[in-house]
Amino acid sequence: MKIATWNINSIRTRKDHIVQWLQTNPVDILCLQETKVIDKDFPHSFFEDLGYQIYIYGQKAYNGVAIFSKIPLESVHLGFSGFLNTEKAQEFDEQKRVLTGIVNGIAIVNLYVPNGSSIDSDKYQYKLNWLNCLKDYLKILLTQTKNICICGDFNIALEDIDIHNPKNRETHIMASDAERQALQSILELGFQDAFRKFTTEGGQFSWWDYRQASFRRNSGWRIDTHYLTSSLYEVASNSIIDKIPRTWEQPSDHTPVILTLE
DNA sequence: ATGGCGAACTTGGTTCGA
Numbered sequence: 001m002k003i004a005t006w007n008i009n010s011i012r013t014r015k016d017h018i019v020q021w022l023q024t025n026p027v028d029i030l031c032l033q034e035t036k037v038i039d040k041d042f043p044h045s046f047f048e049d050l051g052y053q054i055y056i057y058g059q060k061a062y063n064g065v066a067i068f069s070k071i072p073l074e075s076v077h078l079g080f081s082g083f084l085n086t087e088k089a090q091e092f093d094e095q096k097r098v099l100t101g102i103v104n105g106i107a108i109v110n111l112y113v114p115n116g117s118s119i120d121s122d123k124y125q126y127k128l129n130w131l132n133c134l135k136d137y138l139k140i141l142l143t144q145t146k147n148i149c150i151c152g153d154f155n156i157a158l159e160d161i162d163i164h165n166p167k168n169r170e171t172h173i174m175a176s177d178a179e180r181q182a183l184q185s186i187l188e189l190g191f192q193d194a195f196r197k198f199t200t201e202g203g204q205f206s207w208w209d210y211r212q213a214s215f216r217r218n219s220g221w222r223i224d225t226h227y228l229t230s231s232l233y234e235v236a237s238n239s240i241i242d243k244i245p246r247t248w249e250q251p252s253d254h255t256p257v258i259l260t261l262e
Numbered sequence: 263a264t265g266g267c268g269a270a271c272t273t274g275g276t277t278c279g280a
Contacts, residue, residue: 009268009269009279010268010269010270012269012270013268013269013270034269034279036269036270037270060270060271061269061270061271061277061278062270062278062279115278115279115280116280117278117279117280153280155279155280173280174280207280209266209267209280210266210267210268210280211265211266211267211268212265212266212267214267221280223280250268253267253268253279253280254280
């Protein structure tokens with residue numbers, strides 16, 4: 001079973017890339033982030049024609065997540081408030097960043113973690129609070145199943161080897177201590193980075209800034225991945241970053257990451 | 263210290279992303 005994650009930075013701009021990619025990479029599940037479109041305008045048919053069921057949770061202009069699955073999902077939950085009945089959860093759901101469904105007994109949690117802007121920004125505090133809410137959400141999900149795959153754009157590089165240049169990383173968004181600790185605290189619930197089961201190498205990135213010829217120079221960050229509970233981590237047989245779509249004309253700034261189970 | 267690039271909406275200049 002293959003589960004891919006890809007921040008495509010607008011589904012309407014990138015639909016041809018996604019179709020082209022799926023034709024050579026017919027994964028079972030594709031989790032997308034930053035669809036940037038209201039549900040009514042989501043271009044379903046392109047992907048349905050390839051044999052996928054489409055699950056979407058979108059909003060105007062920003063954020064938005066989607067799951068494509070060859071097998072219909074069970075127990076689809078939109079946002080935090082799908083599981084968490086708190087005022088805070090409802091407030092966070094104004095931004096569409098969380099979509100969960102179950103397939104083959106595996107809960108797939110598709111996430112677009114807030115970027116946070118910069119460490120002195122209000123958005124940074126929002127990001128930390130959001131991660132805290134995610135932890136509560138996962139605690140509840142863990143009471144229901146031990147087979148969980150969280151994947152998506154985490155907007156956090158967990159280790160220095162996940163950044164092309166970790167100098168000054170303490171003050172940089174996506175690498176500051178508080179962000180890493182917030183993510184680490186979630187992982188301590190019982191999740192491991194699937195990508196790191198297979199390589200401890202640096203220089204492996206999933207996002208490159210559009211500016212400063214970052215891709216050409218491989219000045220990237222590894223911020224997109226799959227975190228797995230131990231039952232799934234044990235049966236993970238591969239995790240790779242496919243850099244090819246980043247070489248295409250008018251690409252997303254992120255590229256797909258593919259997990260293989262069994 | 264700033265802006266670079268790309269996308270969406272407010273459709274042309276602004277806001278946001280990472």
